[in-house]
Amino acid sequence: MKSAGLAKTFIVAAAVSGILFGCATGGITPSQESVSHYKMGLSRMQSGNDEAALFEFNTAIKKNPGNAEAHFAAGVVYYKQHNLDAAIAEFKKVLSLDPRFADAHNNLGLAYVQKKQYENALKEFKAATDDAMYKSRDSALINIGLTYDAMENYEMAAQSFREALLIQPTNSIAMANLAKQCFKLGKPEEAIRYYQKSLEIEPDDPSVYYELGLVYFKLGKNEDAMASLKKTMELAPNSELSDAAKKYIDLLK
Numbered sequence: 001m002k003s004a005g006l007a008k009t010f011i012v013a014a015a016v017s018g019i020l021f022g023c024a025t026g027g028i029t030p031s032q033e034s035v036s037h038y039k040m041g042l043s044r045m046q047s048g049n050d051e052a053a054l055f056e057f058n059t060a061i062k063k064n065p066g067n068a069e070a071h072f073a074a075g076v077v078y079y080k081q082h083n084l085d086a087a088i089a090e091f092k093k094v095l096s097l098d099p100r101f102a103d104a105h106n107n108l109g110l111a112y113v114q115k116k117q118y119e120n121a122l123k124e125f126k127a128a129t130d131d132a133m134y135k136s137r138d139s140a141l142i143n144i145g146l147t148y149d150a151m152e153n154y155e156m157a158a159q160s161f162r163e164a165l166l167i168q169p170t171n172s173i174a175m176a177n178l179a180k181q182c183f184k185l186g187k188p189e190e191a192i193r194y195y196q197k198s199l200e201i202e203p204d205d206p207s208v209y210y211e212l213g214l215v216y217f218k219l220g221k222n223e224d225a226m227a228s229l230k231k232t233m234e235l236a237p238n239s240e241l242s243d244a245a246k247k248y249i250d251l252l253k
Contacts, residue, residue, distance in 0.1 A: 013103035034064035050077050068097040072104055087111045102134040113147055121147050138168040154184045172201040176208050183215055191215050206236035210245055222252050
């Protein structure tokens with residue numbers, strides 16, 4: 001039976017406003033126009049209108065080709081639209097303007113993952129984690145772990161999730177994915193322990209209950225498996241995850 005399991009959710013850095021500028025003493029400059037269009041684009045993106053947002057970001061870029069934030073935001077929209085080549089081009093442009101733009105490294109890595117260019121992805125994620133001031137280093141490490149998992153290098157995946165937890169011990173995503181790697185590495189009891197720690201952080205995560213239930217099921221701990229799988233159905237009724245849990249429950253009856 002195919003496992004539904006934890007979604008391999010890579011973590012995307014969002015576009016945010018980080019531009020400050022003073023009052024104009026003369027006319028409005030192209031740089032200031034660029035900022036205005038960029039901020040309008042962020043507003044359109046937040047309201048869910050990505051096409052209008054992209055128009056504003058591209059206008060911002062035309063007004064000032066050196067607006068790294070506008071290039072980054074356009075890349076985020078292209079990535080959401082699955083236009084990976086355009087996204088890659090924008091993130092690379094950001095990095096040509098600002099090589100220390102860690103979020104651009106992270107998102108460029110995500111685009112490479114989608115194209116299954118895993119070595120390129122790892123290079124970009126690692127560039128993001130090299131910045132000691134990057135506030136989302138744990139997220140970039142999770143992306144490294146998920147990339148290694150896609151490459152079936154479970155030891156390196158586990159190591160990356162452990163490193164993420166050193167930075168943020170309450171990161172339930174890193175904890176649950178570390179548990180999954182432990183199980184793949186033939187360490188089921190360790191997997192159970194990490195799944196349980198993940199649930200201490202996020203007690204209502206149905207995917208973790210499901211994965212934990214599968215570990216119990218495969219170990220022949222039927223009572224524990226039943227309890228975890230029923231909890232999955234309780235937390236995620238009428239879902240694919242619930243349907244998958246029910247199939248295992250039927251096998252346990």
